[in-house]
Amino acid sequence: MKKLETNYKNTWCPFCGNFGILAAFKKAIENENLDKIVITTGIGCHxxxxxxxxxxxFYSLHGRAIPVAEGIKLANPELKVIVFTGDGDSLDEGISHLIHAAKRNIDITVILHNNRLFALTTGQFTATSPDGFKGKSTPMGAPESPLNPLELMLASNATFIARSYSLKIKHLEETMKRAISHKGFSIVEVLTPCVSFFNTSDFYNENTYIIEDSNLDSEEKALKKIKESEKIPLGIFYEVQKEVYSKRALVSKKEETVEKILEELI
Ligand SMILES: Cc1ncc(C[n+]2csc(CCOP(=O)(O)OP(=O)(O)O)c2C)c(N)n1
Ligand code: SF4
Structure with missing residues (x-):
């Protein structure tokens, strides 16, 4: 694990859920060929x-971690490209990129740090903030219902859909490993407390439970589980194999001349 450390001073608040995500990710990749791994991030605490x-x-612009990852993957399909993004980053600023990456089944993994607010800018509401959420930009309470990101991913044809929790590090590590080894677009929503602006750890400790894998190719079953809200299920909800984007896009035709490819397209 030493080889994965850096000299940067860590400025996350003590007990931030991001520590759990970092620890799980280090464990998930420690036996991988690290030369073949690239991560991209949005902008934010995550x-x-x-x-x-x-x-x-590669630090991208806010909301653009996914297209940067897609570019890297298309340029060098041998790399494992993993995106770390916030709910503000990819469900507000960059939501269309998330939908289209899932739809085209590009072979990248998205780790969504869902702390249900814009944290780095000190607590404004996002697409996943609960109804009535009181934050810096909604002092009277947000008058909107939250989006369920995994429901959106199922509707967008993502081929691997999972949820974990940053304080269940072993579960998160195993889920990340499965997502990274999936051939095609994979997403892991990570429920994670922002201890400074929206501390959800007690709530998630009491209201989450781990499910076993079963019938992973059933959309109907996946949707039912993804929408469950009385207690929040953690685990893999959906996994199917479909042809990946690079097989179908121009990269697979690199033997042909650009003129020939353009001819075909026109
Ligand atoms: C285009 C653009 N819009 C807004 C900002 C300001 N900004 C920086 S970080 C941030 C919040 C990030 O929230 P999220 O993606 O949820 O990540 P978190 O900090 O919660 O991990 C915002 C709005 C920016 N840097 N660039
Ligand atoms: S502001 Fe919230 S998300 Fe950001 S480091 Fe602190 S606890 Fe973590």
Whole structure:
């Protein structure tokens, strides 16, 4: 694990859920060929993860971690490209990128740090903030219902869909490993407390439970589980194999001339 450490000073607040995500990710990749791993991040507290782990990384603009990852994967399909993004980053600023990456089944993994608010900017509401959420931009309470990101991913044809929790590090590590080894678009929503602006740890400790894998190719079953809200299930909800984007896109035709490819397209 030493080889994954960096000299950056960690500025996350003590007990932030991001520590759990970093620890689980280090364990998940410790036996991988690290030269073949690239991570991209958005902008936010989650994005600092790039500073705290010694693998190739790219800080994107806010909301643009996914298209950067897609570009890297298309340029070098041998790389394992993993995106770390916040709920503000990919469900507000960059939501269309998330939908289209899932839809085209590009072979990348998205780790969604869902702390249910914009944390780095000190607590504004996002698409996943609960109805009535009181934060810096909604002092009277947000008058909107939250989006369920995994329901959106199922509707967008993602081929691997899972949820974990940053304080259940072993579960998160195993889920990340499965997501990274999946061939195609994979997403892991990580429920994670922002202890400074929305401390959900007691709530999640009491209201989450781990499910076993079963009938992973059933959309109907996946949707039912993903929407369960009385207690929140953690685990893999959906996994199917479909042809990946790079097989179908121009990269697979690299033997042909650009003129020939353009001819075909026109
Ligand atoms: C285009 C753009 N819009 C807004 C900002 C300001 N900004 C920086 S970080 C941030 C919040 C990030 O929230 P989230 O993606 O949920 O990550 P978290 O900090 O919660 O990990 C915002 C709004 C920015 N840097 N760039
Ligand atoms: S503000 Fe919230 S998300 Fe950001 S480091 Fe502190 S606890 Fe973590």
């Amino acid at each position: 994005a600092k993860l790039a500073d705290y782990i010694n693998v190739s990384s």
